[in-house]
Amino acid sequence: MHTKIIATLGPATETEEAITALVDAGARIFRLNFSHGGKEGFVKLVGIIRALEQKTGLTLTILQDLSGPKIRTCDIGRGTLDIAKGAEVLLGAPGQEEGRDEPFICLDQPALLRSINVGETVALSDGMLQFNVVAREGDLLLRLRAENSGIAPARKGIAFPGKTTPLAAFTAKDKDDLAIGMELGVDVVAMSYVQKADDICHLKAEMRNMGRVLPVIAKLERQSAIQGLDRILEECDGVMVARGDLGLECELAQLPALQKRIINAANAAGKPVIVATQMLLSMVSSPMPTRAETTDVANAILDGADCIMLSEETAIGKYPDKAVAFMRKIATWAEEFYFENQGANPKPPSDQEHPAKFLAYCACLLAQKTRSKALVTHSTSGSTARILAACRPKQPLFALSPDSRVRHFTNFSWGVTPVSPISEEDNHQERAERFVRESPLFSGGDVVVVTAGQPKRGQLQTQTNVVKVYEK
Template sequence: MLSEMPDTLISDTVRRYRHTHYRHTKIVATLGPATQSEEGLTRLINQGVDVFRLNMAHGTGEWAIEVTKRIRQTSDKVGRHVAVMMDVKGPEIRTGVVEQPIELVVGNRIRLQASSNPAPDDLDCPCVSVNYPDLARDVKVGATILIDSGLIRMRIMDKDDDGILCEVETPGMLTSRRHINLPGVHVNLPAVTEKDKHDLQAGAEAGIDFVALSFVRTAADIRTLQAYLKEIGSNARIVAKIEDQAGVQNMEEIIRESDGLMIARGDLGIEIDYHKLPLVQSQLIAACQSEGKPVIIATHLLESMIQSPMPTRAEVSDVSNAVREQADAVMLSGETTTGAYPFESVEVMKNIIRSIEPTVSRSLNSLITLREPKAKMLRSAALLAQELGQAGIVVFTRSGFLAYVLASLRPRGVPIYAFTDAEDTFNQMLLLWGVEPFLMEFSDDPDVTIANATERLRQSDWVTPGSWLVVITNVLAHGKVVDSLQLRQVEATPPAGST
């Protein structure tokens, strides 16, 4: 049964939200102790968050089921739906347990033991275990190894079958279970771990809408996840996280195979030269826009707001740049999980988007290749709606294809109203740039479906009498169903035939 949102349940807050600046760029907020209560969820949904992210690096399957249920219930109460994205932990290389923190200074040596064999008897430096047995085989002497998000940099001086000997180049304090990066090294780790599988089973039970796959290196990683999701009966769409050099090198094949991309700038900024990160971000956004796939900019967007009520000027510029490059979504991580100012962070994000979006070029996306005739008709619809001004586009879709194409065209200033009778598709369209999805039964008569959609928009204050809608729909002509582009004006009273 379709869980349509009755107009009587729409809160005054949501109505006011609709009459402010139409926001094309979506906001993803990560849930945690600061926001996962019903009160926190209510506030974030009313603020306009579009997608909630569940970071499974810090969560269990049982938690995912519980919090997803709470999200759905809270959405129903508030009168505004949001999507749920499970971000699985993925394969990681970490140091083992350290009984006492080890202070490392420049020139110190330390051994990373990659096997269960005992360390050499004559070892004259600290020895720390690593959870990756193939470490010594995969790395080369002279290569760089980074620990604890790159805070500790070391050079590999020697290796044997059981481990590697490193010299410290950047000082730091080494504690337990610190993350290890091996820039430029293709590690032999599974795309989907056993923990991921357990979490995904819980996600399938909970009805998650997206899976963000960590450390995607090749398109084969996406296919592995696709097969597993099919096996457990999940219709979740896959967002590939680009976090290392291999992912950047294989971006085209990864984007084609996935349903979207997340530019995870934390690990990516460690894996590549820091000064090249803005260039790689632009390349990845352009590659997604060329393929018509959504892209999320993540990590450190408003990092200082974990502890501060105001962002730095650099952070404001960073978010502004993501909006100017027309990413589909911007994401908050620690700001909304454990931060002291989670709701202020969302307001800051909205304020930046509201200021910057009107300054972005009105030119449609020229990078995308439109292969299907109907997709080319959508470009005409986007141009027409922009020329009309204060107009929206209405499409009807079961797969989401039409919404994906329209979002990829980037018709700035034009709301894209996407109607569907498939609940999965409805939730998944919440991530797309400029798309406002609606869940509604379709009639066998296209005119009745259009009338119902127009009335739904009018009653819920998305459109006002006299405004124009560019409608893409099927019509019956000489006994054949053909695609059509129609121009309709919103009436002050319900359209004839609407139900």
């Protein structure tokens, strides 16, 4: 299977037995959601994953997902409001409800309240309730009209579709959580509610202050992020189509097209892309997904996703390993159709004048024409492996790197199996060929296409400059 599966860990998967079952079912990347849980629990989970790496010899990647500025209503003791379509309610800061009998929703974000204008939309409870702002009644008080009926409990998420909020994407809590993640040794960091490229730069600056810069996945869940996607792709290392909040920020009917546009842009940039949210949601309580869910997962893969992610399904669901196994089965059939439809032809790069991209494409063409069993690349930074993966070769791709940080991140790229090379060999090409000679995955007579960036004397690293057809 070429597509990577990300499993979110939680109460349903906090034991060694449960995480082992996820690995056996096909998960290779594990998400730690820092919106829930504390340091003690994460220490335990990281310990289990690292022990499983040693035991299995597999590269298992840990993804830290920062909370970001999740905006919630506050509790003023009025309980749950029952809202009818057309009803008017007030949205304001704590204390603004005094002397008023009208339904009141509390928001303790003065900067945000001041930035909201008449005519804009407010979405509550993951979009289940929609309001239109009809009047401003004070610096910290707005009048809303309900567009549909529903309930409004306290402490629920609230969103402002299409609005660039004045809240920073990187919060004080995120800074504390990042320090914990660095201490625990996470491999990759996902940043929530990214609005612009500067948010990524800020996070990486904080990492430098902490002594280590990790790859950053930009979670795309704001309309402003979609508008600035090209610049965000320049600064981040990968992206996530976070369809939950993104579905509140845009017209729901627009979401499938947005998903395809984001995936196309990430593929063209040679950066891994994750599709997430409600992929097999019914499997939280059912041992089988719905027909619509299986189609959704397959379409994400056919769109060009490198990774597909499970959230509640593995964090709190009754059937976490079954969800991974079913997702793996869907991916296997979707990939079979993809290659049947495309033939064995690799996907040409969008920029064929870029030497590294064109050379990677040529290597994939060579693998196709010679009926090679695999492509093997030695990549110091991992960039060659990611460019090769973007060409979507039918053959498996083995990416050798002496840097464990690089190996853990290449785990996100389609079709890539990270490998630790033999350290005694200085020559990168020889390291790749030795891997083929010594690996039980290859038999005598097997043909493999080898790519490597062999530095000249005095160079620390270089672009790929060797492509070779190697027969074991």
